[in-house]
Amino acid sequence: MYKKIRISAPGKLMLLGEHAVVYNRPCLVTAVGQRMRATVELTDDATFSLEAPDVKVTSYSKPMSELGISEVPKGAQFVELAVKNFLEKYPFTDGLKVTTQSEFSSQFGFGSSSASTVCVVKALSELTGKNLSNKELFDLAYKTVLDVQGKGSGFDVAAGIYGGCLYFVTGGKVIEPLVVKELPLIVGYSGIKADTVTLMNQVKAKAMKYPEFIESLYTEVAKLVEKAKSALLDNDLVTFGELMNFNQGLLESMGVGIFKLSAMIYGARDGGAYGAKLSGAGGGDCMIALASPDKTQAVKQAISAAGGQVIEVETNVEGVRVEV
Ligand code: PMV
Numbered sequence: 001m002y003k004k005i006r007i008s009a010p011g012k013l014m015l016l017g018e019h020a021v022v023y024n025r026p027c028l029v030t031a032v033g034q035r036m037r038a039t040v041e042l043t044d045d046a047t048f049s050l051e052a053p054d055v056k057v058t059s060y061s062k063p064m065s066e067l068g069i070s071e072v073p074k075g076a077q078f079v080e081l082a083v084k085n086f087l088e089k090y091p092f093t094d095g096l097k098v099t100t101q102s103e104f105s106s107q108f109g110f111g112s113s114s115a116s117t118v119c120v121v122k123a124l125s126e127l128t129g130k131n132l133s134n135k136e137l138f139d140l141a142y143k144t145v146l147d148v149q150g151k152g153s154g155f156d157v158a159a160g161i162y163g164g165c166l167y168f169v170t171g172g173k174v175i176e177p178l179v180v181k182e183l184p185l186i187v188g189y190s191g192i193k194a195d196t197v198t199l200m201n202q203v204k205a206k207a208m209k210y211p212e213f214i215e216s217l218y219t220e221v222a223k224l225v226e227k228a229k230s231a232l233l234d235n236d237l238v239t240f241g242e243l244m245n246f247n248q249g250l251l252e253s254m255g256v257g258i259f260k261l262s263a264m265i266y267g268a269r270d271g272g273a274y275g276a277k278l279s280g281a282g283g284g285d286c287m288i289a290l291a292s293p294d295k296t297q298a299v300k301q302a303i304s305a306a307g308g309q310v311i312e313v314e315t316n317v318e319g320v321r322v323e324v
């Protein structure tokens with residue numbers, strides 16, 4: 001058995017279905033090439049220590065017996081509670097030294113928190129010889145996300161574990177890997193940091209006031225996701241792009257669009273993209289566009305002209321893995 005292990009897990013981008021997927025609907029998500037990396041080491045003292053410079057956590061430590069108890073700095077929450085949850089289910093007596101390092105900024109909304117949660121759960125599964133299945137890893141990591149943020153579908157956790165492109169239903173009720181090609185996706189960062197929980201709460205407040213409208217939006221989103229899944233499996237990017245545009249309209253109706261994202265989205269469409277939409281909770285973070293190779297340059301220029309920052313991503317990449 002290892003005493004020290006290095007693990008990496010990919011970030012994610014929501015393709016279609018955000019917000020509706022929190023309420024028992026499906027979504028499509030892809031894992032992206034930028035990875036979260038973690039080194040996890042069993043130690044002889046019963047101390048938990050964490051270095052996570054990307055989220056401003058340095059030289060943080062406490063007794064293993066106090067995980068999740070005394071105050072936990074924001075940047076340490078996911079990792080600390082992941083260890084606590086693992087320990088409760090599969091007790092062990094060693095201490096732990098965890099270091100995380102991200103290949104992407106936590107500002108982008110690529111799921112750095114969930115990817116670090118996935119890395120830690122996978123590391124503990126290997127270090128303790130439990131060799132948990134992907135679904136067991138998912139359940140532990142998803143519980144951790146819910147413990148920290150109270151709500152969420154778990155789509156980001158699934159992308160981190162399984163990788164590839166997934167058809168995913170709330171809480172991992174369905175996690176279906178899709179055999180598809182790499183997607184010609186162009187990503188634009190708005191420069192505005194969005195808070196996922198705040199946006200989920202905004203949509204919830206709207207659903208309380210207008211239950212029949214918001215429910216029917218979720219149901220329409222679910223139909224789009226089903227159609228988009230078929231389009232993706234058929235490699236029909238024209239249809240997939242059109243469905244992205246439909247989804248953007250429904251997200252606007254939910255109230256999570258902002259001017260800057262719309263400017264980037266319309267720019268990308270004018271530049272010849274098959275389709276473009278926001279990706280994730282909205283209110284900032286990133287937009288995505290799907291475009292044929294001959295249109296890539298024009299779409300990137302349009303996104304930049306609208307004030308966005310183009311981020312190069314590889315899609316459909318491998319899920320969590322042990323690094324040698
Ligand atoms: O903000 P992001 O990129 O983590 O995406 C959130 C997507 C939601 O559907 C709004 C929430 C969720 O957990 O599915």
